[in-house]
Amino acid sequence: MATTYSLGSRASQRRQATIDEIVKHAVEIMTVDGVGALSISEIARRMHVRPPSLYKYFPSLHSVYDELFARGARDLLATAQPALDTSSSAVEGLRALAVVIVRWCVENPAVAHLMYMRPVPGFEPSPEAFAPNVEAMRLLRNEIARYVRFGHLKSGTDVDEVTTLFTVVISGLISQQLANEPAVSFGIGRFSSLTERAVDVFLSSYLPTPTETQ
Amino acid sequence: MATTYSLGSRASQRRQATIDEIVKHAVEIMTVDGVGALSISEIARRMHVRPPSLYKYFPSLHSVYDELFARGARDLLATAQPALDTSSSAVEGLRALAVVIVRWCVENPAVAHLMYMRPVPGFEPSPEAFAPNVEAMRLLRNEIARYVRFGHLKSGTDVDEVTTLFTVVISGLISQQLANEPAVSFGIGRFSSLTERAVDVFLSSYLPTPTETQ
DNA sequence: GTCTATATGTTGATAGAC
DNA sequence: GTCTATCAACATATAGAC
Numbered sequence: 001m002a003t004t005y006s007l008g009s010r011a012s013q014r015r016q017a018t019i020d021e022i023v024k025h026a027v028e029i030m031t032v033d034g035v036g037a038l039s040i041s042e043i044a045r046r047m048h049v050r051p052p053s054l055y056k057y058f059p060s061l062h063s064v065y066d067e068l069f070a071r072g073a074r075d076l077l078a079t080a081q082p083a084l085d086t087s088s089s090a091v092e093g094l095r096a097l098a099v100v101i102v103r104w105c106v107e108n109p110a111v112a113h114l115m116y117m118r119p120v121p122g123f124e125p126s127p128e129a130f131a132p133n134v135e136a137m138r139l140l141r142n143e144i145a146r147y148v149r150f151g152h153l154k155s156g157t158d159v160d161e162v163t164t165l166f167t168v169v170i171s172g173l174i175s176q177q178l179a180n181e182p183a184v185s186f187g188i189g190r191f192s193s194l195t196e197r198a199v200d201v202f203l204s205s206y207l208p209t210p211t212e213t214q
Numbered sequence: 215m216a217t218t219y220s221l222g223s224r225a226s227q228r229r230q231a232t233i234d235e236i237v238k239h240a241v242e243i244m245t246v247d248g249v250g251a252l253s254i255s256e257i258a259r260r261m262h263v264r265p266p267s268l269y270k271y272f273p274s275l276h277s278v279y280d281e282l283f284a285r286g287a288r289d290l291l292a293t294a295q296p297a298l299d300t301s302s303s304a305v306e307g308l309r310a311l312a313v314v315i316v317r318w319c320v321e322n323p324a325v326a327h328l329m330y331m332r333p334v335p336g337f338e339p340s341p342e343a344f345a346p347n348v349e350a351m352r353l354l355r356n357e358i359a360r361y362v363r364f365g366h367l368k369s370g371t372d373v374d375e376v377t378t379l380f381t382v383v384i385s386g387l388i389s390q391q392l393a394n395e396p397a398v399s400f401g402i403g404r405f406s407s408l409t410e411r412a413v414d415v416f417l418s419s420y421l422p423t424p425t426e427t428q
Numbered sequence: 429g430t431c432t433a434t435a436t437g438t439t440g441a442t443a444g445a446c
Numbered sequence: 447g448t449c450t451a452t453c454a455a456c457a458t459a460t461a462g463a464c
Contacts (some may be wrong), residue, residue, distance in 0.1 A: 015447095034335030036250045041439065052442075053321055053448055061440070071360075118393055121248030163413055168405060172386025179385075184260040191382060198379055204419035232429095255457065267430055269459070 017113045019057050021047060023071065026064055030110035035119045038064070059060050062123050070129035072111035077132040084143055090152035091207070093143065095199045096126065098170055103186040105174045113178065116171060140166065153206045162206060169202050231270050235261060237285065240278055244324035247264055249333045252278070269344045279328065283341035286325035291346040293318050298357055304366035305421070307357065309413045312384055316409045317400040327392065330385060367420045376395065378418060383416050 025046045029038050040061050044051040058064045083096045105112035113119055115133070141163045147153045153162070177184070177191040186192045239260045243252050254275050258265040272278045297310045319326035327333060329347070355377045361367045367376070391398070391405040400406045 018447095034333075036333060037335040039439065040441085050439080050449065052450090055441070056447060059441095087306065113331075116393055117327075117331050117333070117389065119248075119250065119331065121251040154330070161411070162409070163416060164405065164408060168383065168386035168390055168408070168412060170386070171390050172382035172384070175331065175389040176382055176385050179330055194375070194382070198382060201379060201416060201419045205415050211215060229429095253457065254459085264431060265458080266432085266460080270429060273459095275458070 013070040015057070019067075022054060022057060022064065026057065026068060027110055029115070030068075035110060035113045040064070065120060065123050066126050066129050067149075068111055069114055069125040070132075071131060072108065072115050073125075073132035073136075075108075076101070076104050076115075077136050081134060081139070083140055090144075090147040091149070091200065091203055094166065094203060095196050097140075098173075098195050098199045100165075101170055102173050102177070102192050106177055106184075106189060106192050109178050109182055112174060116174065135168075137163075150206060151208060153203075154208050157206055169198050173198060229271070233281075235272060236268060236278065237281060240282060241324055244282075245327070249324060251326045254278070279337050280340050280343050281327055281332060283328055283339040284346075286322065286329050287339075287343060287346035289322075290315070290318050290329075290351050294350060294354070298353055304358075304361040305414065305417055307361070308380065308417060309410050311354070311357075312387075312409050312413045315384055316387050316391070316406050320391055320398075320400040320403060320406050323392050323396055326388060330388065331379075351377075351381075354390075365422060367417075368422050371420050379416065383412050387412060 001158075002149050022043055025043045026038055027040055029046075037188050038061070040049050040054055040058075043064075044054055047054075058067070080097060083100045084093070105116075115125075139161060143168070144153070145159045148155065148157045148159055148162075173191050173195055177189045180191070181189050184192075236257055239257045240252055243256055243260075244309055252275070253287055254268055255265050257278075261268075270279070286418075294311060294314050297314045298307070319330070329339075355373060356378070358367070358376050359373045362369065362371045362373055362376075387405050387409055391403045394405070398404075398406075
């Protein structure tokens with residue numbers, strides 16, 4: 001029988017704090033020693049606790065990975081969402097979006113690895129954990145469709161193609177940066193610092209020609 | 215005292231065959247169960263041999279990874295090199311190069327993962343294993359510089375920028391394809407099949423304008 | 429070159445006392 | 447919710463017989 005708590009009770013607050021601490025240590029381990037280096041034992045060691053104790057909070061190591069995935073996906077979506085609404089032109093909007101996403105991944109390399117490179121044999125995120133990524137893709141596609149509709153991108157542009165290629169550019173910047181200069185900050189990374197330029201180059205062939213009337 | 219063999223002796227041939235078999239099984243394991251699932255024990259199991267036997271051929275698990283990395287890097291360079299020499303225009307040359315590279319990675323997902331995503335905690339390729347990658351980057355940069363020199367790309371083009379962004383596009387195609395549709399062939403992959411189109415979009419902003427005289 | 433045997437370490441996970 | 451105790455697996459790697 002599972003113990004339940006009324007929202008905000010002292011017990012549930014303490015429980016949540018412990019879960020947060022587990023997550024914090026998990027991220028640290030993965031950041032320093034690699035995503036594959038995470039283990040229940042190592043988390044317990046750093047919390048000065050025995051491994052069995054952690055099973056009161058997570059039923060398995062995979063469930064810890066899943067929580068990290070879920071938090072990462074939610075956080076990235078929450079971080080990127082504001083960049084969508086305030087955009088004016090396609091170039092500025094997608095530039096801002098790309099910067100926010102690449103920056104987040106460079107600043108959260110461990111979780112980004114987990115989310116975009118599937119490095120853990122046998123681990124697949126649960127649908128709940130994955131949901132924010134699906135929503136993010138939907139929003140991105142909508143945004144690009146809006147740009148086409150409003151003439152910020154060439155009429156007749158294949159929305160799905162632009163969406164897919166945009167994710168290709170983003171994921172190329174991220175994977176190159178994380179693989180080659182994992183510890184370098186967004187601003188000075190050899191790849192991440194090219195984010196806006198990459199978006200410009202990518203978008204230029206989709207922009208309406210000056211003579212085209214919309 | 216290490217045993218040495220005259221080149222081509224029966225003993226050395228047999229030894230080489232055993233090494234090849236170890237590599238073959240290692241690739242199979244990584245392909246099916248993930249790069250992180252490789253172990254000396256599992257290789258031995260599949261060869262119907264005890265783990266200690268393999269230490270006569272490789273001093274450690276990491277050395278197996280290093281051999282896989284070295285063979286992959288050599289093979290990819292050998293595969294890509296022909297695509298460099300026969301190219302005429304920048305678009306066709308870089309298209310062909312991109313196709314060859316992305317195709318190789320999609321057809322060798324395990325080794326590609328090992329080479330481009332560093333998923334094994336604590337493993338770094340030796341300089342010897344990495345050397346072909348360095349050479350490949352040098353050749354790519356030379357080729358792009360040649361295109362600029364011969365007017366296939368806009369004069370004044372930043373060769374280093376084009377080189378870096380080209381690797382970004384390539385690695386974006388590869389990482390998206392391997393992460394989202396790992397088992398799908400190059401031709402029908404949602405991302406890999408966009409390879410030529412991605413190169414076209416990428417290059418269009420570097421092409422000389424029709425009115426520009428070279 | 430292969431084997432047995434072993435040292436030594438790790439892990440995930442469970443049962444049950446407190 | 448924490449602990450001790452323990453299980454069952456699994457790993458890398460070495461020593462030394464054959």
